[in-house]
Amino acid sequence: MQTIGMPKISRKGANLPTSPIRKLAHQATLANERGVHIYHLNIGQPDLPSPKSALTALRTYEEKVIAYGPSEGTKSFRMKLTTYYKKHNIDISPEDILVTTGASEAIIMALDCITNEGDELIIPEPFYANYETFAAACGVKVIGVPSAFETQFALPEIDDIEAAINPKTRALFICNPNNPSGYVYKKEELKALAELAIKHDIFFIVDEVYREFLYDGETHTSVLEFEGLAQHAILIDSMSKRYSMCGARIGCLVTKNKEVVAAALKFAQSRLCPPTIALHACEAAIDEPSAYLTESVREYTQRRTTAIKSLQAIPGVEVAVPKGAFYCLARLPITDSDHFAKWMLESFSVDNETLMVAPANGFFSGDKTGKDMIRIAFVLESKKLVRALDLLRLALEKYPNKTI
Amino acid sequence: MQTIGMPKISRKGANLPTSPIRKLAHQATLANERGVHIYHLNIGQPDLPSPKSALTALRTYEEKVIAYGPSEGTKSFRMKLTTYYKKHNIDISPEDILVTTGASEAIIMALDCITNEGDELIIPEPFYANYETFAAACGVKVIGVPSAFETQFALPEIDDIEAAINPKTRALFICNPNNPSGYVYKKEELKALAELAIKHDIFFIVDEVYREFLYDGETHTSVLEFEGLAQHAILIDSMSKRYSMCGARIGCLVTKNKEVVAAALKFAQSRLCPPTIALHACEAAIDEPSAYLTESVREYTQRRTTAIKSLQAIPGVEVAVPKGAFYCLARLPITDSDHFAKWMLESFSVDNETLMVAPANGFFSGDKTGKDMIRIAFVLESKKLVRALDLLRLALEKYPNKTI
Known part of the structure; x- marks a missing residue:
């Protein structure tokens, strides 16, 4: 009532x-x-x-008008990102990148682009809690496949994940390194997920915002490194953690799938552009010495x-x-x-x-x-x-x- | 296939x-x-x-860490907004305000909070094109009620608007002053819409980002000025146009409806916070001499x-x-x-x-x-x-x- x-x-x-x-x-x-x-x-x-270069960029900001920028992010910023990714064995072009208001918006846009109301996402759990909110905003259900405390939350058995796939499933989704568990997925685990995505023709979304933060000699494999996965792989990234610039709210969605990029651009154009002052500071941060x-x-x-x-x-x-x-x-x-x-x-x-x-x-x-x-x-x-x-x-x- | x-x-x-x-x-x-x-x-x-005060705020930015801010925006910024609104006959408290990443996000959040998939919004047309994208992202249909070139796009007959209301209708939505037509809705037109909203118990969303830009002695009436409309009224606002700071991406959603504020805060928390550097600059802009x-x-x-x-x-x-x-x-x-x-x-x-x-x-x-x-x-x-x-x-x- x-x-x-x-x-x-x-x-x-x-x-x-x-x-x-x-x-x-x-x-x-x-x-x-x-x-x-x-x-x-x-x-x-x-x-x-935050990097000195970023703070200096703010203090020497010379624009007279804080104007809109391109909806997809400036070309110069996207160019710099491709150089950054190259160092991480990720070979992409600026056209594969859409700059977003934090990784949060990149995830929302990815889901807007690939899901219909009632669809499902498969995420090993525990998972970053806000994934569920972003999914809910799209009318999408998160199907959690449990990983175990005893294995430090390694990937669940691949059969358990495959068993959760049904016609409503639109994507496998992980965070690597994982928030909240800190688990770093091994190359073989990622390969198994990539094969599942290809086999079932669903997307494979990976949130890699903690890429650099690795301990005990761990190495990181990006979802964009797998051959044959180009049409299925969607990378979510952010400047927040890497450069201790959480409040800047600059992230990106990266994929070689042109249909996804084109659809995402429509959503991106509707919200006009990512915050330009922050983008200016983040562009400087990329140039910070290693x-x-x-x-x-x-x-x-x-x-x-x-x-x-x-x-x-x-x-x-x-x-x-x-x-x-x-x-x-x-x-x-x-x-x-x-x-x-x-x-x-x-x-x-x-x-x-x-x-x-x-x-x-x-x-x-x-x-x-x-x-x-x-x-x-x-x-x-x-x-x-x-x-x-x-x-x-x-x-x-x-x-x-x-x-x- | x-x-x-x-x-x-x-x-x-x-x-x-x-x-x-x-x-x-x-x-x-x-x-x-x-x-x-x-x-x-x-x-x-x-x-x-952009205002000198805003540019100076950037050039004297003293934070060492560009950190997350509160999801709802800083208290000090919301306090200043209440003072600004008071000058425009709008009496609200900081708790009624949620700071967003531009007016765009405020609209998306408002729709997330009040619509279910398949619902409808009634908007006199022509309307700001991106409203349709925001609605589509929520699975919501925009029902346009035509206004006429010959009347400079005044509000259509109120009976035509009421005729479009059905059980799926969740809100009446206008932009005042209007983008793209430049029409400024008269107090009686707004009152008629307010009465419809109350009669049918639906929301009345008004995008007032051009509030100050009035010609030929026109005056502006805000949706928040109507008595008895507090639970139905949702105000969308932005700093972009007022202070020529379009790239800052700072806007807000304002409503006295506590259920909407509480729901919006959940969406706001999931995306963490509005861009903090821009918020800092916008807070300074509010202090710019009139x-x-x-x-x-x-x-x-x-x-x-x-x-x-x-x-x-x-x-x-x-x-x-x-x-x-x-x-x-x-x-x-x-x-x-x-x-x-x-x-x-x-x-x-x-x-x-x-x-x-x-x-x-x-x-x-x-x-x-x-x-x-x-x-x-x-x-x-x-x-x-x-x-x-x-x-x-x-x-x-x-x-x-x-x-x-």
Whole structure:
């Protein structure tokens, strides 16, 4: 029944889950207002400085009019991206690239281009929670195929994935290195997925925004490296993590499939253009000497070691050791990490400090899976990480609803 | 039949019309490459300088990390917006505002929040062509109710609008002042629409991005000024036109309907945040002394006079005189303005100069309506406008397919 005087909102607007990464933002604000300092391990917001070249580009910005740019991004930026990709064994031309407002928009556009209402996407779970929101906005269902904590969330059995394919399936979709698990898919795993995509003539979308962040000697294989996959492969990318420029909101969609590029351009033209000031700064960032990235990865390697060690030292906590990106999933001796995360913000602090984490259930498609896990973003400097995870230890000691 | 080795793209991706404003971008690039200078009357890209305050804010940007911001936009920016709106008789609080990546994203989010696949929107036509793309992305159909060239595109009879309402209708949607017609809806017209929205319990969305650009003593009434409409009214706004900062991509969705705000926030959180550098510049722009806007409007008033006079002086051309915004529709003595606009870029030039216009058919829902019209954006300085419209006169003389 509709209440008169209150028009109905959409089903997806009403039913959509809130992002696990930001759902406790209000509680965090209230904690801040009480004077409590919060260590933010909930969100992949690196504290590393953005490249000097990018900041200088802003400070020397010479345009008199902040005008629209090309809908697909400037040619010069796309040219620079092709050079960047070449270094990563990815051979593409500027025409294969559509610059977007963050990787988020690239995913939305990809789904707009390849799915019809009622279609399905297959994603190994856990997966980046917002994929489900983007899919919901398109009226598309995410079919999660479970990967296991015990294998550090390696690719599920390929037969399990194939079993989920049906006529509604439009794409296989992974994040590599994975957010939230930190798993780096091996070349053979990617090859198996590529073969499935070709066999069933569906798309294979890979979000590679954490490409550079690899540990323990891992190497990264891009979806665009596979021969025979050109028409099926869609690469999602972003400048946010690579250059610690999350607020810039510059990403891209890359594919050699001309039909997808043409369709995506229509959606791109309708929203006019990606933010041009940020694009200007990002173009400068690409020219930053490679030492910037080397140093970032060195720093994250250290933080990852710190995070893993600290987590493993907490009684009852297990951690799926990440090989890439800057997240990991930790299993805690609790039954409801939503409640625990909220409790830490509302009812727990030590010396006026607490921490914010992302409850992991939102990274799984099931209602109950992941409720004993949290996602940790090891994006703070090691000293702060140590303190934050010591607070986690103390919180688990004091938390009244724990299971051990 | 699907070709093996080529997965199918979506129906909307395949069928979507290309934006009339940008569809000839490729032909324009080729003309440029041949050394032909193009006067761009196709796109609402003002050549007025952006506010000094905004450019200074960029040049003195002090952040070390270009970090994510709040998904809903910073509190300080939303506070400043409430002060701005107060000056326009709009009484809202920061909690009613969601900052978006341009007005485009605000519209997409509004539709995500209020429509289900298969629903309908009623829009008087002609309308801003991209509304149809945004609707298509949501699986929603635009029902155009024709307004007449002869009335300068005033609101159609309210009975005609009501006759289009059915159980699938989710909203009435207008742009005021109107793009592409320049019509400024009168208070009584808006009141009649508001009453319809309340009577049928549907939303009333108004895109007011050209609020300040009014001519001949016109005044503007906002959708948020009507009593009793709070739950139905959704305001779409943008900084692009007001401050000549089109590339910044900062807009907002404003509504007192808490359910819509809550749903929109979920979509907003999934895409993380609006571009933060641009937001920083736009926040500074709001503080620009009011002389900036007064001067902009004075300048557009002059350009509008120039454009109208020049168009009326061309044999066989009729113009619907705009009362606001910076566009007008002109009826030309031709039968296919798509062909004509393309011909001007490909086969016409005088002293190596030509012009680009937006064929008007894309602003109408019918296949054939508007094919004898073009949209002119009078965004260039008067001297250039005179030259551009003289080129239009010469083009019409030389065009082989004209009707007179």
